[in-house]
Amino acid sequence: MKLHEIENIEVELLLEAIFQRYGYDFRGYARASIRRRIKQFMEGSKIATISEMIPRVIHDESLFNEMVREFSITVTEMFRDPAMFLALRENVLPVLKSYPYIKIWHAGCATGEEAYSLTILIKEYGLAERATIFATDFNDHALSLAKTGIYDLNNAKQYSLNYQKAGGNGSFADYYHSRYDAMMMNNELKKKITFANHNLVVDQVFSETHLIFCRNVLIYFNRELQDRVLQLFHESLVHGGFLCLGTKESLMFSRVEDRFKTIDKKNKIFQKID
Amino acid sequence: MNVQSFKAVVIGGSAGSTEVMVKLFSYLPERLELPIIFVNHLHPEDDGGLVEYLSCQTALRVEEAADKEHIEGGTIYVPPADYHLLVESDLTFSLSIDRKVKYSRPSIDVLFESAAMAWNDRLIGIVLTGASHDGSDGVRAIHKYGGLTIAQNPDEATYPIMPQAAITTGCVDKILPVAGIGLFLQACLGHNTVPELKKVNAHD
Numbered sequence: 392m393k394l395h396e397i398e399n400i401e402v403e404l405l406l407e408a409i410f411q412r413y414g415y416d417f418r419g420y421a422r423a424s425i426r427r428r429i430k431q432f433m434e435g436s437k438i439a440t441i442s443e444m445i446p447r448v449i450h451d452e453s454l455f456n457e458m459v460r461e462f463s464i465t466v467t468e469m470f471r472d473p474a475m476f477l478a479l480r481e482n483v484l485p486v487l488k489s490y491p492y493i494k495i496w497h498a499g500c501a502t503g504e505e506a507y508s509l510t511i512l513i514k515e516y517g518l519a520e521r522a523t524i525f526a527t528d529f530n531d532h533a534l535s536l537a538k539t540g541i542y543d544l545n546n547a548k549q550y551s552l553n554y555q556k557a558g559g560n561g562s563f564a565d566y567y568h569s570r571y572d573a574m575m576m577n578n579e580l581k582k583k584i585t586f587a588n589h590n591l592v593v594d595q596v597f598s599e600t601h602l603i604f605c606r607n608v609l610i611y612f613n614r615e616l617q618d619r620v621l622q623l624f625h626e627s628l629v630h631g632g633f634l635c636l637g638t639k640e641s642l643m644f645s646r647v648e649d650r651f652k653t654i655d656k657k658n659k660i661f662q663k664i665d
Numbered sequence: 666m667n668v669q670s671f672k673a674v675v676i677g678g679s680a681g682s683t684e685v686m687v688k689l690f691s692y693l694p695e696r697l698e699l700p701i702i703f704v705n706h707l708h709p710e711d712d713g714g715l716v717e718y719l720s721c722q723t724a725l726r727v728e729e730a731a732d733k734e735h736i737e738g739g740t741i742y743v744p745p746a747d748y749h750l751l752v753e754s755d756l757t758f759s760l761s762i763d764r765k766v767k768y769s770r771p772s773i774d775v776l777f778e779s780a781a782m783a784w785n786d787r788l789i790g791i792v793l794t795g796a797s798h799d800g801s802d803g804v805r806a807i808h809k810y811g812g813l814t815i816a817q818n819p820d821e822a823t824y825p826i827m828p829q830a831a832i833t834t835g836c837v838d839k840i841l842p843v844a845g846i847g848l849f850l851q852a853c854l855g856h857n858t859v860p861e862l863k864k865v866n867a868h869d
Contacts, residue, residue, distance in 0.1 A: 393811075428763075466764050639760050
C-alpha cells in the first residue's frame with residue numbers, strides 16, 4: 392500500500408474516533424484542508440504519525456480541545472469583499488426595511504470580524520433598533536474572541552479602506568477605540584450581537600430568519616455536507632428571506648438551487664422564493 | 666529511469682512567473698490531456714485578470730478553479746485571489762481561507778502538498794522564479810509521495826530565491842532553464858511518459 396493511501400486511512404480513523412468520543416463531526420469536511428490542519432497540529436505537538444494521535448486524543452480531552460481550536464480558526468477581516476457589503480446595503484437592506492422585526496443569523500462567525508461589519512451596516516441603515524443579530528460558531532475559543540471584540544490595530548487601515556469601499560457613510564474609527572496596539576469595538580456594537588454556540592453539522596434550524604450570512608464556511612465541507620447545510624438554511628429562512636454566501640461559493644449542484652432566486656450573482660446573494 | 670505516466674502538473678511561481686508561463690505555453694501540445702494548475706502570488710484583489718491575460722496567450726482552456734469542481738484534463742487552472750487552492754483525493758478542488766502560508770494566499774506549498782497526496786507518483790511539480798521561499802515544502806511533499814520535481818535554473822530566473830529554496834531542500838529531480846522545462850513537458854505530455862534524460866539535457 393502506498394504512503395498516501397495509509398495516510399488517508401489514518402485520517403478517516405482519527406475523524407471517526409473524534410466523532411465517537413466527543414460528538415464533533417468532521418467526517419463531512421473536505422479532506423485536504425483538514426488533513427493539513429491535522430499535520431500542522433501534529434508538528435506543533437511533536438506527534439509523529441496521524442494514527443499516533445488517535446489514542447492521545449481519545450484519552451486527553453485538553454489535547455483534543457487544543458486541536459479543535461486549531462481545526463476551526465479561519466482568518467477573516469472587517470468588510471472582507473467590500474463589494475458584497477455594498478450590494479447588501481443597496482439591494483437587501485431596502486427590502487428588510489419593510490419588516491417590523493428583523494432576525495439575522497451569521498453562521499460560522501469565527502472571531503467575529505464580519506459580524507461587527509454586518510452590525511455596522513445595519514446600524515448605519517437605521518435598522519439596529521428592530522434587528523436581532525445572532526452570530527454563531529461551534530468553536531468556543533473563536534466565540535470568546537468574538538465576544539471580546541478586540542482586534543489587532545495594525546489592520547485598522549485596511550479595515551477602514553474596506554469600510555469606505557463598502558459604502559460606509561461615517562468613519563470606521565468611530566466604531567472602536569484604540570489602546571496600545573489593540574482595536575476595541577464599541578460596547579454599543581457588542582451589545583447588539585448575540586454570540587452563541589451552534590454547530591452547522593449537527594444542530595437544528597434557526598427559525599424565521601430574514602437574512603442568513605454564511606461566508607467561506609461551505610468551502611470547508613464536502614458536497615453532501617454543503618447540501619445538508621444549504622437545506623438547513625432554506626428551512627431557517629422566512630419566505631423572501633436572503634442568503635449571503637462567500638464570493639467563491641454557490642448553490643449550484645445543491646438540492647435547494649431552484650428554491651432560491653439569484654439577487655446578485657457576483658456577490659452571491661440569494662432570495663428564498665419557494 | 667522508469668517509465669511513469671503522469672496525470673497532472675502543478676506549477677508555482679511569484680515575481681516574473683507569469684511571463685515564464687507564457688513562454689512554456691509554446692511548448693505544450695495542442696491536445697493536452699492533463700490538467701495544469703498554476704499558482705502565482707496574486708494581488709488579493711485580482712479579479713480574474715490573470716485568467717484573462719493567460720487566455721489570450723494560449724489556445725488551451727484557462728480557468729479560475731472553483732470549489733468542488735471536478736478537475737479536467739486539457740485545462741490550465743489558477744486559484745481565485747486570496748484563497749488557498751487544494752486538490753482532494755477524488756480529483757476535485759477545494760478552496761480555503763486558512764492563514765497565509767509564508768505570507769501568501771494562495772500558497773504554492775498548500776497546493777503542492779495536497780496535489781502530492783492526490784496524484785502521488787503521477788505528479789510533476791515545478792517551481793519557477795520568485796522572491797520567497799514558498800514552494801519548498803511543497804517540493805518536499807511531492808518528492809516524499811513519489812512525484813517528479815523540477816526547479817527553474819536560478820541563474821536564469823528573474824528572481825532566483827524561490828527555485829533556489831526548492832533546490833536547497835535536496836528534493837528537486839531536475840534543474841532546467843525555461844526552454845528545458847518546456848521541452849521536458851512537451852516530451853512527457855506528448856506521450857505521457859518520462860523522456861530519456863539525455864534527450865532533455867541535449868537541449869539545455
